[in-house]
Amino acid sequence: MKPITPSDARAISRWRYEAPYSIYDGDPTSVDALLQPRFAYHSVYDERGDLTGYFCFGEDAQVASGKRLGVYEVEPALDVGLGMRPDLTGRGLGAEFLRAGLRFARESYSPLAFRLTVAAFNRRAIRVYERVGFETVATFGAPTLGAEVRWLLMRCEA
């Protein structure tokens, strides 16, 4: 795991996920944000040196409606965002992937706690987060979008 490179960012921006996860598809326009040091994007590689996914730490792992509701101000915690290469998803590899990222973040940032914001429809991701020890501490939604669009705020002791 190491800071993201421009070629990794370009590769990630081209990843395409199967429905219903296609809302996580990237775009070349987002490469600049992936390379901004303040978002702390990191690439994850396998033993062969192939890119398997990424983590980001801090603000880019938050959503705007959560910010307005103040859900990120309840306690100081490190927000974690992550994504695996599409062909590696759905194969039971998520928990190991997440644990590796948390290990790295613990050593690099010494946070008090980890926090994740996840779309409520994404049961597959939520199961992984729960297996690693995350618990749902809040749910919130965007009032205009109706009940089906909600997020879970999950937390785990560092």
Place this chain on the structure above:
Amino acid sequence: MKTLEISPERHAGDLLSTIGETLRAERNERGLTLKQVAEGAHVSVSYLAEIERGEKDPSSRVLESIASGLDIEVSELLVRIASALEPAPVVPVTDTLAA
């Protein structure tokens, strides 16, 4: 009274590009990334980027979602799009000279 007509020519597709430009401006003004807004809107980064470039036509439902991703009222967003669409005002020359 002589008036100076300043109204830029409009082309087909202007509404779409104005919507896209307005969305990008609002996002940048809030210091939000594509990922943050897309995630909050439940749309993909690729789709949002295409809308911002004026390449995709967002439905009213999608505009509502993006407003939510930007954490802005959809009515407010439509007002911003409308004001970006307004042709430049006609400036009466006499008033300008008097000022």
